[in-house]
Amino acid sequence: MARDDDPGDDGVTEIDEDVETFVSPGSGQFGETPVASVHPPDSTRSPEYLRTLLFLLVSATFFEGYDNAVLALLLRDVQNTFAVSEATLGLSRGLVEVGHFLAFFFTRLGDRWGRRPLLLWSIVGYTICTALTAISWDIWSFTIFQLLARIFLGAEYATAITMIVEEFPAKRRGKALGTLLACAALGVIVIGILLQFGIQDGPLEWRTLYLIGLLPLVALSVFRRRVRETRRFEEEKARGRGVVAKLSFWEPWKPQYRRMLLTVGIIHLGRSFPLQASTAWWAFYAETERGFTSAQVGFYIIFAYGLGIIGYVVCGRMMERVGRRPTAMLYFFMGVFWAIVLFQVDSKIVAFPALILAVFFGLGVAPVMGAFATELFPTHVRSQSAAWVRNVFEIAGYIGGPALVGLLGDHSTGAIGSIGDTVSLIMLLWLPGIYIVYKFIPETKGMELEDIHGGHG
Amino acid sequence: MVVLACLGVLVIGGCARDEPRAAGITERWLTAVGDQGRNNLRSKSERRASEYGDQALVTKVVPANAEEDERSFSDFEVGKAIESGGTARVPFRLTARLEGGDTEEREGTAVLARAGTGWRVVDVTGRAAGERVPSEGGERPSSATAGQWIATAILGVAVAVVSAVLIARQPESTTGASPA
Numbered sequence: 001m002a003r004d005d006d007p008g009d010d011g012v013t014e015i016d017e018d019v020e021t022f023v024s025p026g027s028g029q030f031g032e033t034p035v036a037s038v039h040p041p042d043s044t045r046s047p048e049y050l051r052t053l054l055f056l057l058v059s060a061t062f063f064e065g066y067d068n069a070v071l072a073l074l075l076r077d078v079q080n081t082f083a084v085s086e087a088t089l090g091l092s093r094g095l096v097e098v099g100h101f102l103a104f105f106f107t108r109l110g111d112r113w114g115r116r117p118l119l120l121w122s123i124v125g126y127t128i129c130t131a132l133t134a135i136s137w138d139i140w141s142f143t144i145f146q147l148l149a150r151i152f153l154g155a156e157y158a159t160a161i162t163m164i165v166e167e168f169p170a171k172r173r174g175k176a177l178g179t180l181l182a183c184a185a186l187g188v189i190v191i192g193i194l195l196q197f198g199i200q201d202g203p204l205e206w207r208t209l210y211l212i213g214l215l216p217l218v219a220l221s222v223f224r225r226r227v228r229e230t231r232r233f234e235e236e237k238a239r240g241r242g243v244v245a246k247l248s249f250w251e252p253w254k255p256q257y258r259r260m261l262l263t264v265g266i267i268h269l270g271r272s273f274p275l276q277a278s279t280a281w282w283a284f285y286a287e288t289e290r291g292f293t294s295a296q297v298g299f300y301i302i303f304a305y306g307l308g309i310i311g312y313v314v315c316g317r318m319m320e321r322v323g324r325r326p327t328a329m330l331y332f333f334m335g336v337f338w339a340i341v342l343f344q345v346d347s348k349i350v351a352f353p354a355l356i357l358a359v360f361f362g363l364g365v366a367p368v369m370g371a372f373a374t375e376l377f378p379t380h381v382r383s384q385s386a387a388w389v390r391n392v393f394e395i396a397g398y399i400g401g402p403a404l405v406g407l408l409g410d411h412s413t414g415a416i417g418s419i420g421d422t423v424s425l426i427m428l429l430w431l432p433g434i435y436i437v438y439k440f441i442p443e444t445k446g447m448e449l450e451d452i453h454g455g456h457g
Numbered sequence: 458m459v460v461l462a463c464l465g466v467l468v469i470g471g472c473a474r475d476e477p478r479a480a481g482i483t484e485r486w487l488t489a490v491g492d493q494g495r496n497n498l499r500s501k502s503e504r505r506a507s508e509y510g511d512q513a514l515v516t517k518v519v520p521a522n523a524e525e526d527e528r529s530f531s532d533f534e535v536g537k538a539i540e541s542g543g544t545a546r547v548p549f550r551l552t553a554r555l556e557g558g559d560t561e562e563r564e565g566t567a568v569l570a571r572a573g574t575g576w577r578v579v580d581v582t583g584r585a586a587g588e589r590v591p592s593e594g595g596e597r598p599s600s601a602t603a604g605q606w607i608a609t610a611i612l613g614v615a616v617a618v619v620s621a622v623l624i625a626r627q628p629e630s631t632t633g634a635s636p637a
Contacts (some may be wrong), residue, residue, distance in 0.1 A: 255627075255628040256630065257630065258627045258628065258630075259624060259629065259630045263624050266620050266623075270616075270620075288484065288534060288535075289534070289597065289598075290534075290591065291532075291550065291592025291593075292532070293531065293552060294531055294532055346591060346592075376630075411478065411481035411484050411535075411598060412477040412478055412482055412484070412485060413478075413481065414599075416599065416600075416601050416605060417478055417598065417599030418597060418598070418599045418600050418601065420597075421599075421600050421601035421605075425601055425605060425606065426609075428610060429609070429612065429616060431617075432613055432614075432616045432617035432620060435621070436617070436620055436621065436624070439621060439624075440621075
């Protein structure tokens with residue numbers, strides 16, 4: 001952190017105005033004296049440590065799925081509690097998603113403070129905001145607490161992916177990413193199961209779901225202290241003799257990175273726009289346009305996500321065996337195909353496997369997307385690049401996709417007037433991503449980060 | 458990006474129909490009627506329901522033994538409107554919540570009359586022959602036109618071309634690996 005105010009402290013390298021020290025892992029964090037550290041990092045991580053690391057990181061994606069599912073499936077209950085109109089509810093939902101965008105500014109600190117401190121602080125912040133959400137007293141307090149929770153969750157998510165990429169060897173990276181990202185689906189399944197038990201109908205209504213989430217979060221806040229700073233971040237720090245240049249907000253847009261940032265960003269936007277359009281509206285579509293009952297929607301979601309979760313694992317293995325590019329292109333095409341089938345067929349019987357396969361390919365492609373967002377950028381800008389990709393490009397789809405479906409698919413005044421058809425049309429806009437991957441994304445199968453970036457990880 | 462997004466919303470918002478669909482009005486009316494079951498929503502939802510139809514019709518769709526302080530319908534579905542002159546008939550199906558946790562499937566047809574540039578629910582009757590909701594094999598209330606499918610396909614090609622040109626105009630990346 002910038003220490004222009006106390007240049008004479010022992011152990012702190014005197015630095016230029018635009019240069020900062022790193023907080024060494026395990027020492028002071030926010031607001032404490034930073035210590036320039038040149039301890040050589042471990043050259044490798046033991047399998048036991050990597051297993052522990054993965055276990056301690058999965059909560060980032062689990063709660064991503066958990067929180068999104070609460071909002072998608074219980075929005076009506078929240079509306080009932082606070083007695084607000086759909087318009088107010090829509091505004092609230094939009095503002096909550098802005099938190100993902102604001103997470104960008106928090107996430108980029110990972111390139112300065114290190115991955116570990118950011119990870120520790122983000123889980124603490126997310127836990128506090130989740131607790132506050134459970135006691136929110138009106139729609140605006142709910143909105144603010146959820147917006148803040150999204151900021152911490154977004155930072156935690158991006159940092160978790162960065163740590164996996166930086167710590168796992170190339171041959172195990174895809175599988176680890178697959179496992180990490182599959183836990184987002186697990187979060188949705190847990191919500192589906194809790195809804196089947198009628199948790200939301202208890203005296204605390206939807207608030208119970210946020211309170212349940214607090215238990216593992218508090219445990220994680222303690223156990224995550226076992227996580228070490230990433231080896232590659234330590235190496236980068238050591239190479240800079242304890243200091244590294246303070247990265248500009250626009251660093252990933254410098255000419256040497258811009259092309260890749262734009263490519264990866266467009267691919268992420270191209271996926272998140274239709275994907276969020278479909279996931280945010282499927283329950284509504286199924287009930288209002290296909291005659292599903294609420295119980296059927298819950299049942300379908302549990303099984304679709306339960307089986308579809310295999311898509312993450314298959315993707316993780318496939319990207320190691322056949323490569324990132326063919327895996328991404330196959331998943332993109334199949335994701336579009338099955339989503340359109342899902343939103344077009346009348347038969348509930350056909351809709352069931354269609355939903356499973358749409359989840360399998362649509363959400364299951366996340367590991368390869370995570371690899372694109374991280375592997376293709378050098379270590380010193382990796383966190384910032386991942387934050388740009390996730391919190392700007394991808395989040396634009398989070399906000400824009402569902403909003404566009406609402407505008408065009410409105411049953412009364414929308415230009416199309418059908419949620420199913422609107423989502424199907426928007427799905428077609430995912431197809432250009434196949435061409436962009438084919439034309440501009442390099443294949444990095446089996447390559448260590450140092451190989452990809454000419455010896456500079 | 459923000460400016461572009463705002464422009465996009467304005468353009469898309471401009472695509473909205475001037476005249477609401479009868480099926481959409483029926484859906485909004487049923488939503489408002491169903492919300493009247495919740496005590497804390499009753500006054501607001503009564504006002505909303507009155508915008509779209511006659512409040513006196515509520516008893517025709519909500520059972521007398523509906524569950525207290527709960528939304529009256531757990532789910533509902535409407536079919537395609539059949540318009541004739543100044544009226545429209547919209548079939549619907551709903552699941553009503555009853556006391557003791559039971560449910561009851563109900564069906565009927567909302568009759569709407571033109572009111573200015575929109576529609577208003579003026580009666581609820583039994584279904585006539587051939588009136589079905591989509592889950593029963595009936596037509597969807599609204600669908601995308603062939604022109605909209607073609608326009609989206611063209612837009613997809615345009616997105617691919619513009620993206621490719623935009624990326625190709627940037628300096629080569631320093632990343633060691635290169636596309637196959």
